[in-house]
Amino acid sequence: MANFEALFNYIQEISGKQLSDDDKHLLTVHFKPKKLRKRQYFLQEGDVCKYIGFIVKGSARTFTVDEKGHEHILKLSLENWWLADFESFYLLTPSRFNIEALEDLEVLQSTNAQIEEFLKQIPAFSAMANVISQNYTIANQNRMQAAMSFTAEERYEDLISNYPHFLQRFPQNMLASYLGLSPETLSRIRKNSFK
């Protein structure tokens, strides 16, 4: 039995609206539980991101691999976040990204077509989508600004203050890549700021 309560609570909390029993039934039928073990891929480069996942448990990273074989983490995701390459998911084009479980991962997943149905049929779901869209826009704006005008050290401090729990959940080399730094540089930054 999968844990749908996490999803229900999330929708209700974000949207500020209640889900009816019918709503819950609809969600239960069309969100499919999926488990991935650490290191398994939710999405591989070149594939279409057919599913969006709601993370019930675990963590994941979204990353690209450049021509030199270097990985760049674009996103780190935890419980109660949505997991997808949105470009591929919305447009059904092949993805340039990989999404990999960093810990054993439990998601509830569904397709774009099905999400469209939820948006039409479940008011709380559609209200949630609007709030998320706002939050994403704000978060993106801030992250972009940090990436453009902050030094490595400032970006690290920004991360600490915005997502302190990331330090507990993700290994340092993953945080470095997320911040656009080499692991060595992050190690040195931490050394200096500890003094």
Place this chain on the structure above:
Amino acid sequence: MANFEALFNYIQEISGKQLSDDDKHLLTVHFKPKKLRKRQYFLQEGDVCKYIGFIVKGSARTFTVDEKGHEHILKLSLENWWLADFESFYLLTPSRFNIEALEDLEVLQSTNAQIEEFLKQIPAFSAMANVISQNYTIANQNRMQAAMSFTAEERYEDLISNYPHFLQRFPQNMLASYLGLSPETLSRIRKNSFK
């Protein structure tokens, strides 16, 4: 008489839906034309971004000023784009950004409360908002990835292929700042790629 046709066409095109005469009337009443001369500010740091503007004519830049007094352009905007610091606009918090007209600017502007009304009352408007939200999410994802994993030269080429008209409309030092580069570096990149 302000040019509302640009706004109507935009909404209908993006949403794929028609606006009724009533819809148009409502928009006409609650979007206020505003003209700014080159160098005037649409928003100043510290102020709340009370209005969102639809650009009918002209261009603008959204930028921050860091402690060293250096400006960083986060966004360049042209006709048929929306102009706002979304964080400040949605949350009504003081903005960290400045928005300045780079050319004489004509916008149609409205408040957040009024936009909420449009979303409820005008189906084409709300459909448009959903499409824009998708487009923004995709564009942000791509821009973030470019910022994190591309070299200066790659970012410039990325800009050329995604927004070729920017080269005509914006001076080179603005493009440099938008790309997170010094004007000197962009100048040298162009010199090298021309040969």
Place this chain on the structure above:
DNA sequence: AAATACGCTTGATATAGGTCAACTCAAGGT
């Protein structure tokens, strides 16, 4: 028309952060 400011270029130099390599330590696999 003169004066001024500004955008762009070019050269010389500085620096933040990357790369490479070696070492340590902890964790997982057999």
Place this chain on the structure above:
DNA sequence: ACCTTGAGTTGACCTATATCAAGCGTATTT
């Protein structure tokens, strides 16, 4: 228990890009 693998650290060196400075040409102001 042993071996291997991978994360983290540290040092030496390197490179992409920033900074500073000067000069040129073209708008803009007066």
